[in-house]
Amino acid sequence: MPFSPKSFISKAVHGGEIRRYAPRAKRIRSTPVVGGIDPSIGYIYDDSAHLDDALGGDPNLYVYGRYGNPTVAAFEKAMVELECHDMPERAAECFALATSSGMAAIHLAMAACGVRAGATVAAAQDCYGATYSLVDGLWPQYGVKGVFVDATDLNTVERMLAQDAPTVLIVETISNPLLKIVDIPRLAELCHAYGARLLVDNTFATPMLFRPLVHGVDVVIHSATKYIGGHGDVLGGVVVARNDLRSAFWEYLKKTGGNLGPHEAWLLHRGIKTLPLRMERQCRNACVVAEQLSRHPALAQVRYPGLPEHPQHELAGRLFGYAGYGAVVACELKDAGQEDVFRFLEALQMVQPATTVGDVYSLVLYPSHSSHRALSPAQRAAVGIADGLVRLAVGAEDPEDICADIYAALGS
Ligand SMILES: Cc1ncc(COP(=O)(O)O)c(C=O)c1O
Structure with a gap:
């Protein structure tokens, strides 16, 4: 056999x-x-x-x-x-x-x-x-x-x-x-x-x-x-x-x-x-990053299915068998428009502004400007994509470095 x-x-x-x-x-x-x-x-x-x-x-x-x-x-x-x-x-x-x-x-x-x-x-x-x-x-x-x-x-x-x-x-x-x-x-x-x-x-x-x-x-x-x-x-x-x-x-x-x-x-x-190794590491990193960023005063909101306040947190745990909650975190910069988001993106040093996710690198994307650019402002608003929303694809680096880079770019 x-x-x-x-x-x-x-x-x-x-x-x-x-x-x-x-x-x-x-x-x-x-x-x-x-x-x-x-x-x-x-x-x-x-x-x-x-x-x-x-x-x-x-x-x-x-x-x-x-x-x-x-x-x-x-x-x-x-x-x-x-x-x-x-x-x-x-x-x-x-x-x-x-x-x-x-x-x-x-x-x-x-x-x-x-x-x-x-x-x-x-x-x-x-x-x-x-x-x-x-x-x-x-x-x-x-x-x-x-x-x-x-x-x-x-x-x-x-x-x-x-x-x-x-x-x-x-x-x-x-x-x-x-x-x-x-x-x-x-x-x-x-x-x-x-x-x-x-x-x-x-x-x-x-x-x-x-x-x-x-x-x-x-x-x-x-x-x-x-x-x-x-x-x-x-x-x-x-x-x-x-x-x-x-x-x-x-x-x-x-x-x-x-x-x-x-x-x-x-x-x-x-x-x-290496998918299981990468996913395990990147999901764990995303939990740390989401947790830390959720306390940051410059952010109006941090969305991550692993945070207890996420509306479908319990459903995510049930569906995913608690194997992880994904490696993407979405953050909304407080009172931010396009210029503020651009300033934030340009200030990042290790986290790269790139229009993709899922790599071993940490990457950040501005949905209004890239993935959801083809939608009209009204369509974006109806869907819930705010002008200050950024999507952070958490990579496989040390989460302390990822957070330090983001904190510095946020000016704190
Ligand atoms: C959830 C999701 N589905 C589909 C696609 C399209 O994939 P591709 O760029 O390989 O055509 C993307 C690309 O970002 C995606 O994020």
Whole structure:
């Protein structure tokens, strides 16, 4: 019986790897410990019957880079293992498909789940800016109606589902940038009662904190650019879902070509190996930073799901099994407008102002100016993104250094 690791951390280290030992008689080369990159776009076969099997869709055979690639498949397998950690016996019933970015994954999930002219797509009102623009601006150009809902309020969600009958509802496990937590198991029940599919953008939680499939979610989405990669040097996305959706997703990806390349897949797969270590450290750091900043007089508000005063603190603990509360903290500078925020950003020395999250570096972003720039001031106000709000993605440095840099930039 082959050994298969049981714990999440061991699965992160070994997930998706297939070591091919040559039979003893044919030992012409050594087997590397680290999996390689298979860059080939095309494949050759012994004979036409073998090629026919490959073209017929045998998942272990490859014909063309856009249809599948072994390095990408290894990354996808690792993602399935992590997202199915609580139900390993059902991992074979799930698939992952890697995409060129998180937005490509979101678009793929919506389209492959049936969003098309005449349909309605619903999203949590405080979702990531580009997701908001996709639902509010791009889909409507194709005859799709976009609606937004406060996904923390289950009664409002149920009313929306009854009234608008959306094909899909997309929510974020931890919303970007307001860090709201939604009751995903209840949302899944509600969506299914009204015939909608629930798509969960699990980017900020990662499978380390929360694994949506076990809670009845239809499709899990990641911007793998963030915590999965972890080092800010690769753009990618991934969807994970049950096999009954596989052919719709694969056909759509094959035709639209938003695939992930093998070099990026290799980097993301490597990132997964340290995901639990990074997440554990960065979540712990974020707790310290949020705690300390919550007492700072220059800040009107500090939002962090790990703080007892966070409106969904108890829900976050329940959903995430107290494994952590994420590594992002949102702060509102008191009585601050754009100029005050710019001054703060420019005064930071170690914490870098950059439009991303999930790296080992601590990074700060001004949502009104970057991730939510495409929203009108009225839309931002309606969503709750204030002019003084900054999003702090806490990295893996010493939390005392992170706090010292922020305190100095705040002028105290
Ligand atoms: C929660 C969330 N989802 C999706 C995306 C889009 O990911 P990508 O930039 O990889 O397309 C982002 C990017 O910041 C994000 O924060």
